[in-house]
Amino acid sequence: MLDLEKLHFQNTLLPRGARLIVPNEIQKIFKNDIRIYTGILRRERFLIILDALDEWVHPEKKCEKEPKTIPHRNAREKCVILTTTRPWKLGVLNLKNSEIDKKVELVKLTSESAQTLEERAISKIKNLNVAEAKVLAEQLQENIYENDLRDLESVPLLSMYLISLWCEGIPLVQSKCGLYASIIELLLSRTLSKHRKWKQRANPPRLISHNASVNMNIVINYCTYLKALGKLAFETLFSDTKENTLVFLKSVAEKYLSPMFLKLSLDSGILTQSTEKTLIKQISKVSFSHKTIHEFFCALYISCQNENDVKNIVVNKCKSLQSILDMSTVLVFISGMNTEIISSISQEFLSVIREDKITSEYRSTTDEDCEPLEDIQDMYISCMKENTSDKELKLFCQDFFFSEDCEEEKYFSYLAQLAVQNKNNMASINIYTDASDRSLREIIDSCELHELFQINKIVYRGEEENAQLPVLLDKSSKCVTVISPDQPGSWSREMLETLQNNSLLQAIYIYGFWMSHDVLNDFLNYIINRKTMTEIGLWDLYCTEHEWPRSCTFSLDFSQHSDLRKLELWEIPEVSQLKVNSQVKHVGLYSINLGEMSLPPEMANIESVDLGNVNMSASTLRDLVKVVEKLSHKVTVTIRSWCKIEPWTEFEHVKQYIHSSQNFRVIPQDDSGRFVFETKVESEVTK
Secondary structure, three states, X not given: XXXXXXXXXXXXXXXXXXXXXXXXXXXXXXXXXXXXXXXXXXXXXXXXXXXXXXXXXXXXXXXXXXXXXOOOOXXXXXXXXXXXXXXXXXXXXXXXXHHOOOOOOOOOOOHHHHHHHHHHHHHHHHOXXXXXXXXXXXXXXXXXXXXXXXXXXXXXXXXXXXXXXXXXXXOOOOOHHHHHHHHHHHHHHHHHOOOOOOOOOOOOOOOOOOOOOOOHHHHHHOHHHHHHHHHHHHHHHOOOOHHHOOEEEHHHHHHHOOHXXXXXXXXXXXXEEEEEEOOOOEEEEEEEOOHHHHHHHHHHHHHOOOHHHHHHHHHXXXXXXXXXXXXXXXXHHHHHHOHHXXXXXXXXXXXXXXXXXXXHHHHOOOOOOOHHHHHHHHHHHHHHHHOOOOOOOOOOOOEEEEOHHHHXXXXXXXHHHHHHHOOOOOOEEEEXXXXXXXXXXXXXXXXXXXXXXXXXXXXXXXXXXXXOHHHHHOOOOOEEEEEOOOOOEEOOHHHHHHHHOOOOOOEEEEEEEEEOHHHHHHHHHHHHHOOOOOEEEEEEEEEOOOOOOOOOEEEEEEOOOOOOOEEEEEOOOEEEEEEEOOOOOEEEEEOOXXXXXXXXXXXXXXXXXXXXXXXXXXXXXXXXHHHHHOOOOOOEEEEOOOOEEEOHHHHHHHHHHHHHOOOXXXXXOOOOOOEEEEEOOHHHHHO
């Protein structure tokens, strides 16, 4: 955060004639005549810095203007406004591009710049020449890599902590709890060596459980003080007002810390203080030196609480998938301090994650990826790595992703252990063997997936493993996605029969397989006869006995699929007849010969139609336009440049009609040459 009170006017930095005015000077210069101030803003070139948007809250009683998400400012031709904020605030505001002229982001240190910082810092701390410091910096780098601390090295402050520990001969350990305890102890010991008046109470109680990896010296020696800091960290981080979580008023700190404790915190650098002057008063704000230090103390406080109390505390804060991820660092710290509490918390999260909209959408569709759920898995793996106690850490996880992280042996070992522990909880499994560098057989054996149990969703992306795929698919899954990415695989009769035995299947996406004519025919008939399907995606399916695509013809009748919401067909054998239920929302047709075939005229729920390399008549397109034009909700139609719509002249007439109609909006073409239009909702048409 910029400290405007510490900015000074320097002729070497500012253009000739420029002057820096900080807020407390405005009243001195312009006194009570604000007209002089506004007049100067109109005439002169100005830079106005609005510091810390993430700490700003709209004054509800004093201002009724809209919007309430960002401070109101008058647009002036010669005025540039620079607004600073932490990244999370932009995510919450969800501002449009038109509301941000330029976005500048401070990034982390690169490995090269981190090494430069280490060399220079070591040179200063140990009073060494450049060559000697470089040798020691290389040794430090090796230590950082060995203990997987590169994420800390990229942050200047945390990197300086690592350098200081290393220069003091304090081991850098993999355990984040142990490492941060060492940082806190170093900061306190340096400060207390200069201020010996601060006394500790005799025989203080133990703050955390015996199985913690935290250095117990720091806990015993500074118990009362750490309790107070932990309480402050918890109350602010778990505050309902997000703007006041990381930076808070000094009065809040004084509520939990005695004057002596607050002074110690500021002197040691655990807390930092900034002063902000307004026209009528001075405001002091406090924050922990870094967000992870804040989270460490919060975890320390939670780990001391009664297990039942912790459930209520954490679950009340973490009511969604994203809010759990927001607290992931705290949870990882807790896992290194108290295995019972983190286990109890993760069990409570089962229902929170299951009921989240992101989770329910992923588990009920054929979508391949879900980054938030992958992040939950990564968080639990970090928790397992952090646990250094003799007790086995039992965590509760439902969604599993075997991807590029599984190339690391340790990660794969932890993930297999997590999967075995949670066979009864498993809701989805996502395997990408090419990325994970693990065979399907190895994953099935390591995670004991050959046993029979039911699972909501299976995603498999990898090379052909005919012997193992039926084992994976034999889980009565509601959603199945199977992709052979690089070349068509071979879909066997056994794999088909495994699917046919699945009475629960609702959504399917199959990509890139050769099938015999009989297997292909039986497969399509199985899908057609399952009237309860919600999604059908058939891509690149080939018949081994007929030359693709014209010598093998099938009729696809999905008119009775009243639950069908999404249909995608791409490069499948010739379709002699295509019927779609009127309830469908999303239709994607690619490399299909539609001819005079048309989508049902009563599609009341359609939201998107995507056509690519489709042969169709212009009259069919005109019918589609008439259908969507009558709908009151937004519908997007995409016609890719490689579609063949005849006759061409009539197609041009249809496009002209779309351009001229007040019911449509044509999206500007990109480099691909697509023709995209969408319906205007009723309010837009009225305007």
